[in-house]
Amino acid sequence: MIQIDCPLCGLRDESEFTWGGEAHICRPENPDTVGDEEWGSYLFMRQNPRGNHRERWCHSYGCNQWFNLIRDTVSHKITSIYPIDQLAPESGDDNE
C-alpha cells in the first residue's frame, strides 16, 4: 500500500484514495465530428508505461478533491503532485 501526499490533507495511506486512471485524456471537443477510430482511441487507448505515469487520484475518504500526480509504475515513487487543471511538470514526460 503506497502513501500519497494529498495537497490539502498531507501524507495519507492509499486506502483513503481512489485511482482515476491516466491524466490528461482529452475528450474530443466536438464528438459528432470525429471518426470511430479517433473516438475509440479516446475511449480505450492508454499509455500503460513502465516508468513514470501521470495519473488522477482523489482523496475520497478525506477532502474528496481530485489532483494529478506522477508515479513510477515500477518503484511506485511519486515524483510530482500537481493540480487537476495544470499540465504535467517536465519530469513527467520521460516516457512520451
Add this chain to the structure above:
Amino acid sequence: MITNKARLDCPGAIDRNRTLRFTFDGKKYCGYQGDTLASALIANDVNVVARSFKLHRPRGVLSAGVEECNAIVQVGEGAGREVSARATQVLLYDGLVAESQNCWPSAQFDISAIYSLFSRFLPAGFYLKTFMWPHWHWYEGFIRRAAGLGRVNDEADPDYYTKRFCNCDVLVVGGGPAGITAALSAAHVGASVMLLDDQAQLGGTLLWENESIDGRDAKEWLSLSLTHLDSLENVQVLPHTVAVGYYDHNFVTAVQTLGVHHCAGVPGNGPRQRLLKIRAAQVVLATGAIERPMVFPDNDRPGILLASAVRHYANRYAVSPGKSVALFTNNDFAYRTALDLLAHGVAVCAIIDIRPVHKSVMISRARELGIRLLSGYGVIATTGRKRLKRVQVAPLNDTGTAFVPGAHHWIDCDTLAMSGGWNPVVHLYSQAGGKLKFDTEFASFVPDQCEQRLTSVGAVNGSYTLNQCLTEGHKKGSAVAIAAGFLSPAVSPDAPLSQDDSDSHLQPYWQTPAIDGNSSAGSQWVDFLHDVTVADINLSAKEGFRSVEHLKRYTATGMAVDQGKTSNINALAVMGQATQREVGQVGTTRFRPPYLPVTIGTLAGSRVGELSNRYRRLPVVWHWHNNGIAEDHSGWLRPAYYAREGETEEQSITREAMAARQSAALFDSSSLGKIEVQGTDAAEFLNRVYINNVKTLQVGKVRYGMMLNDNGSIIDDGVFARLGHDHFLVTTSSEGALTIAAWMEQRLQCDWRDLEVFITPVTAQWATLTLSGPRSRSVLEKLGLGVDLSTDHFPHMSVASTELEGISLRVFRVSFTGETSYELNIPADYADSLWQLLLKKGKSEGITPLGMEALNILRIEKGFLEVGVETSVETTPLDVGWSVPVSLKSADFIGRRSLVRSHNQRADRLQLVGLRPQDRALQVPEGTLVLNEQRERVGHVTSSCNSFSLNASICMAMVQAGESLIGSTLVLAIGSVDHPAEVSSSVFYDPKGDLLNV
C-alpha cells in the same frame, strides 16, 4: 517420575523444576518449562514425528527453527485445534496435545507408507501425466485427499484477534545480535524504533551459541542490551512477532502472538494474535540465515539433522538427538557442533568433510580433541528405517566430482549432523522488490539493491561471523536513523566486539556424484516436505522445465507450508548443474507474502460474525417489530415480505402485491439514492450527464432518465425532479447512490471546472416512503398536506414541497409499480413516525405494507428495468427500447457519440423483450438460457415472476435481435426440459400506462 532419556547434564535454558505433561499421537510424555514440542520429543527419544507428503516416508525433526519442514503437527483439540504447526515453534505447555499429520494411524506406523515402495514409479509430474484422461479434475479430489496435510478445523475459531496500526522511524526485523545492535544504535540517535523478533525470546543465535562479546559471556551481553532497550522510551521491543509481508512505501505487516500458547477461547485470556500494520521511515532487515542440508543418498532418515540444530538442542534445551553423532559438512561451522557435543559428553564418531585437508582454527581444535576427521570424504549411503543406524563414506577424487572406487566403508552412528552452508532469509527483501545477487564465496543469494528505504545487516548479507553482525548492526542502525532525519550525535558508543572472526572456508557441494558409476543408489532428497529428489529435478530439466518458475510448479519444490526455506538453493543448484548453468544464472523465484502461514482469523481481526459485513439500516424500524423478513439487498437490510400467521411465503407476497393493484400499499424505499444538484449551471450539468433533455423540465416536474458512461453503456437510471430553477433532486438506484455522486463530482472537478454546480448526496438524510395503489391518493389526502393532489393539479411526474406538522416533506408523484404512486421524502429521523401515521390513516383503505418481493413482481409486470439486473456493462439505451429520447436530443451528453459506433448499431445485439411461457404456471429461474429453434443460445432471462394479475408466468429477457422476434416462439432451457415461450413486449401490465394518470 520424568524419563527424558536424551537429556544432557548441562543446564540449558530449561527449568527442571517445572515438569510439563503432553501427549503426542496418543502417547503421554513429559518435558520441562522452556522446551519446544520438538525438543521435548527429542528428549523422549521420539524419532519419527511425521510422514512425508507424497511417499509417506518416516521423518524426524530436521531443524530447531521456523524452517522446519518435517515435524509439522496439529496442536490442540476441538475448536482450538491448529493444523500445520511446526513442532520447533510450539512452546511446550502443560496438557498440550499434538498429533502428527499426513499419516494414519500414526507417524510410527503409517499405512500409506506403501507408497514409498513405488517411489520409482512416482516421479515429478506423475499425477499430472497419468491422470490426464478424460480430465485431471476427475481424479483431483481423490488424489488431494490422499495427499492431505492435516485435517482442516471446521469449527468456529474460539479465539479472537485484533489489529493495530503503527508508525516508527526505524523498524528492525530480527532480534539477533545484528538486529539488537542496529536497534540500540538507531535509538541512540533519537529515532523511534520498533524491534521485532519471531521468537518468544530475543537473541537469535546468542541463545544457543557459546560466544563472548566485549569480553563477557554473550548471554550476559544480550540480557544487558535487552534491559537497556526496555529502558528507552523511543524503543518498542516486540517478541513473538513475525514480519510476514513487506509492501510498497515501507509498509510491513507482522503477526504478534499474545495468547498463552494455544489456550484457545479461555475467557479473560485476551486476543490470541494481533496483526500489526507498520509504516516505517526506514527498515533494517536482520533476518539471519538458515542452514541448508547436504544432498546425498537417503539423506531424509530420522536422525539426520542440521548441524546448527543439533548444537541448538544441546546448548539451549540440554538434549542430544543421539548418543553417537557423525557430522557431514563442506564448511567450518559444523565443527562447532562437534566441539560443543564433546563438551556435553556426547560421542562424536567422525567428521566427514568433503574438503581436502586444509588448515583452519576449527580443524586444528577438532584434531587436538582427537576427533576422527575424514577430509575429502562424502556420504554415499545410509541405513536405518525409523532411526539412522549407519552411514557409508567414500573418498572423493581431487576435483570432488567422483568417488575413488572401492574405498568406501561404514560408520556406525545414530545421528548425522549436516551442514551445507547458509541460506540468508531474503524473503522480506525480495517481497520489498529488492534484487538479489549470487554471492559465490557464500554460495547463496544475498540482497543486492532495492528501491525502498531498506537496508540489511548481519547473516542475511552473508556476514556470518558474530563480529561482522555486531559491526554492521551498529554502523547501519545509526546511518538509517540519520537518513530518517535525525542529527548525528556528538558522541557515539563503540561497536560491541566479539572474538569470533573465523572464516567458514565453504566449498559448495550441491549433490553427491554417482558412486562407482552406479546410479541405483538411494534417492537424494532436496525438498523433504514434497519428496523432491535430485532425480526429479533432472527429469524436470530433461523435459524442458528449466526455468525456476517451471521447476517449482512441475516438481512442487519450495511450495506450500515451508516455502522451500531449506530446499530452494539446493534445488536451484541442482537445476544449474543439470543445465550447465551457474546457480546465479538459474535465479530465484520472487518471494511473496506471507513469510510464514497466517491464520485467516488474524487477517480478519474483529471483522467476524455480525461485524464481517455491516448492513445499512433503513430508518423505519417498524418492519422488524412486525414480522418483516430481513434480506440483504445491495448492502441494505430490507424487508423481503411481511410474514403473517397461517400464510405461506408466497401467499404473503401475493397478498401484498394484490393490495398495490387493488387498494393501497406502503413501501420503504429509503435506500433509493438521492443527490441534490444545485447551482447556476445545474441544468446545463444534468443535461450533459442524462440522455434526456433536462433544460426543458419545468420547476415542479419530474422526469425519468438514464446516465451513460462515454462507452454508451447505462450506468444508472432514476427520476430527477426540478425543485427550483437552479435546484434539482436526482434519484439513483440503491447500488448507485455513492458511486454516481462521486462520478458527478469527478466530472465537475476534472472535466467541467467552469460549471457552477454543487453536489450533495442526501440518501441518508431523507427517507423515502412510497404509497402506491388506486386508493393511495385517498390515504395521502387524510394527512392534510395542503397540496391539491387531484390529477389535474398534480399529475403523474410532479413534485411538491410542503410541511407536515412543521416537518419538511417532499411529495413526488412517480411510479415503480404501474399504479398511482406517491413517494414521500421526509427527514430520516421522522420516517418511522410517518410510516406508522400512514398505516393508521390508511387502515380504512386497506393499506398493506409491501416488501421487496412483491415490489419485484409489480415492476416486472410493468417491464421496468433494474440497472445491473436487466443491463450489463455493455447494454446501451438503444438495447432497452430507448432510441427515441436519444434521437430527439441535439445537445451532446456523455455516451452519445458511442451510440452511433457500428458495434452499438448492430442488429444482433441483445435487446430487452418479454417472454410468456406457454405453461402459465412455469417457474423460471433467473439466468435461464433462451434458445432458438435450432437450440442455439440467443439470450437469457434477467427477471421472472408468476404474475397473479395476469395469471401467468412472465419473464424479462435479453435476446439477440429480440425486438424483431416479437410474436415468435423461443425456448427456455430449464434443466433438461425445453419450455416454449412467446416473445412479447417487456411491458405486460397496462402497456399504455393509463393507470398512471388516474
